[in-house]
Amino acid sequence: MVAGETSGDLLAGRLLSGLRPQLPDALMHGIGGPNMAQHGFVSDFPMEKLSVRGLFEVLAHYREIKGIQIALRDQLLAERPAVFIGVDAPDFNLGLEAQLKSAGIPTMHFIGPSIWAWRGGRIKKIARAVSHMLVIFPFEEEIYRQAGIPATYVGHPLAQVIPMEPDQVAARVALNLPTHAPVVALLPGSRMSELKYNAVAFVAAAKLLLQRDPSLQFVAPMAGEAQHRYFNELIAQAGLQDVQIKVIDGQSHRALAAADAVMVASGTASLEVALFKKPMVIAYKMMRASWHVLRHMGYQPWIGLPNILAQEFLVPELLQDAATPQALADALWQQLQDGAHRDYLQRRFTEMHHTLLRDTAGESARAVLELIAQSPRRA
Numbered sequence: 001m002v003a004g005e006t007s008g009d010l011l012a013g014r015l016l017s018g019l020r021p022q023l024p025d026a027l028m029h030g031i032g033g034p035n036m037a038q039h040g041f042v043s044d045f046p047m048e049k050l051s052v053r054g055l056f057e058v059l060a061h062y063r064e065i066k067g068i069q070i071a072l073r074d075q076l077l078a079e080r081p082a083v084f085i086g087v088d089a090p091d092f093n094l095g096l097e098a099q100l101k102s103a104g105i106p107t108m109h110f111i112g113p114s115i116w117a118w119r120g121g122r123i124k125k126i127a128r129a130v131s132h133m134l135v136i137f138p139f140e141e142e143i144y145r146q147a148g149i150p151a152t153y154v155g156h157p158l159a160q161v162i163p164m165e166p167d168q169v170a171a172r173v174a175l176n177l178p179t180h181a182p183v184v185a186l187l188p189g190s191r192m193s194e195l196k197y198n199a200v201a202f203v204a205a206a207k208l209l210l211q212r213d214p215s216l217q218f219v220a221p222m223a224g225e226a227q228h229r230y231f232n233e234l235i236a237q238a239g240l241q242d243v244q245i246k247v248i249d250g251q252s253h254r255a256l257a258a259a260d261a262v263m264v265a266s267g268t269a270s271l272e273v274a275l276f277k278k279p280m281v282i283a284y285k286m287m288r289a290s291w292h293v294l295r296h297m298g299y300q301p302w303i304g305l306p307n308i309l310a311q312e313f314l315v316p317e318l319l320q321d322a323a324t325p326q327a328l329a330d331a332l333w334q335q336l337q338d339g340a341h342r343d344y345l346q347r348r349f350t351e352m353h354h355t356l357l358r359d360t361a362g363e364s365a366r367a368v369l370e371l372i373a374q375s376p377r378r379a
Contacts, residue, residue, distance in 0.1 A: 001029075001030045001032060001036070002031040002085075002087060002089060003032045003047060003088065003089065004047065004092055005088070005190060007190070007267065007269070008089060009032055009034065009036055009087075011110065011157050011158075013038060014364075015087075015157070015368075017361045018363075018364060019361075019364075019369075020040060028042070029044055031043055031050065031068075044075070045071075048226070049064060049068060069095065077099075077105075080104075081105060083107070084106070085109075086109045094125055097129035098128050106132075106374075107129060109132075110134040110364065111134070111136055112134075112137075112143075112144060123144075126149060127148055130149060131150070132150045132152070133151040135152070136156040136157070136356070138153055138355060152363065153358070154363040154364045155357055155358025155360045156271070156358075157360040157361070159353055159357040160358075160360055162253065166257040168258060171254045171255075171258035172258045175254055175255065175258055184206070184209070184216060184218050184261050185255045185256055189269075190223035190227065192226070198285055198323075199235065200235065201283070201324065207240060207325070210243070212329075218243075219245070219246045219259070220246070221248050221249075224249065224250075232247065253276075256272060259276075261335045262278050263281050263283065265284055266304050266305075268305070270305050271306060271309075273306070274353075275352070275356075277345070277346045280315050281318065281331040282307075284319050284323065306349070306352070314345065314348060315345070
């Protein structure tokens with residue numbers, strides 16, 4: 001298996017929770033993180049090496065990432081595993097999967113690349129690379145089947161992990177946050193590149209919000225110690241170290257449960273916010289050269305998963321130059337003040353949660369076992 005970042009590790013951990021009891025003695029290895037390790041997964045390379053986002057940012061690390069891909073490919077071709085499962089990270093995994101599939105090794109991809117949002121031409125590459133696709137949004141199953149790719153809708157693992165009615169008071173007590181003051185969670189991203197472009201704008205927006213309401217409490221969960229240090233460095237360099245923010249390692253779900261509203265970088269985290277039924281502002285900034293290329297490649301007017309699933313702008317999206325501290329502060333303030341809209345979002349997000357709720361661990365494990373059973377006897 002290969003997961004390339006924190007969200008992929010979380011999703012893969014759910015799959016393994018269903019698969020490990022069925023294959024208690026199997027060697028499960030590749031690239032992964034702590035959630036996968038809890039189920040006996042062995043990571044042959046550090047997952048952080050793959051956690052790079054943006055066209056030009058990837059180029060700077062291309063040689064190292066390509067070297068890891070080649071080394072893993074050679075290892076797997078020699079080993080001939082019962083199945084290879086690529087978890088998201090399509091730019092890394094699809095090329096690897098194509099080579100393994102052509103050598104007769106069954107390949108499964110967990111989380112279909114967003115061909116319905118951009119780069120739809122990848123469907124042909126996916127067909128060459130993937131024996132079976134596990135998809136996490138209900139509309140995706142038919143898209144892949146029409147392209148001749150076997151697919152199974154397994155629901156979104158996060159819909160099982162996140163409670164339908166989060167306990168806000170318990171989360172605040174656990175984080176030592178006031179139970180009555182308004183709380184805002186800041187999630188500028190789990191990758192270093194995301195922190196580089198989003199962290200300062202998020203904290204500068206927090207500073208402006210504190211001028212409007214000094215009672216506001218801010219909490220910023222970091223994906224790990226390295227991200228925590230880098231976040232603090234960026235804020236100090238920007239002269240914002242005096243803004244009172246509770247920076248914590250991990251515990252992002254607890255922070256979301258505690259929050260009244262959230263400022264979040266686009267990606268899986270925005271769906272997590274929706275599943276916690278919280279008002280949010282979605283923001284995203286990246287290297288300017290990457291932005292100029294990517295902004296012309298989308299098929300839909302939305303980039304945030306809650307808006308894509310709803311097929312409308314349920315929550316604001318502020319991208320690149322539009323994601324100024326003032327604009328972020330204004331949009332977040334509106335989310336905090338509009339009680340009727342908060343109630344509406346809670347209803348819509350609850351409906352979304354029910355749609356995405358399946359026995360993801362069990363369904364995906366069954367699909368993996370069926371793929372192994374259907375495969376020709378390995379050499």
